[in-house]
Amino acid sequence: MTEPAVPTETPADLFERIERALDGIRPYIASHRGHVEVVDFDADSGLLLLRLGGTCQGCAAASITLKQGIEVRLRDAVPEVRQIEAV
Secondary structure (H helix, E strand, O other): OOOOOOOOOOHHHHHHHHHHHHHOOHHHHHHOOEEEEEEEEEOOOOEEEEEEEEOOOOOOOHHHHHHHHHHHHHHHHOOOOOEEEEO
C-alpha cells in the first residue's frame, strides 16, 4: 500500500500566507497612517524583509511595531518566518 501524496506548498502559497497574516495587522498600521509591504522572503533562512512606509518611516515606535507587533503575529501565523527586518 502506498502512502497518499502530501501536498507541497509552493513559494506562492507561502507568500499568500504571509500577506494574509499582514492583512490582519494592516488596519492598525493604517490607523496611524502607515503601511507595510513585503520586499523579500528567504525560505532557507526564514528572513522576511519588510518595508514600512507612510508615517511608520522614521517613526521612533516603528521598531517596536515591527518586533512586538508584526513579528510576533507573523511568526505565530507563518512559522517559516523566523526573523523580520525592515529595509
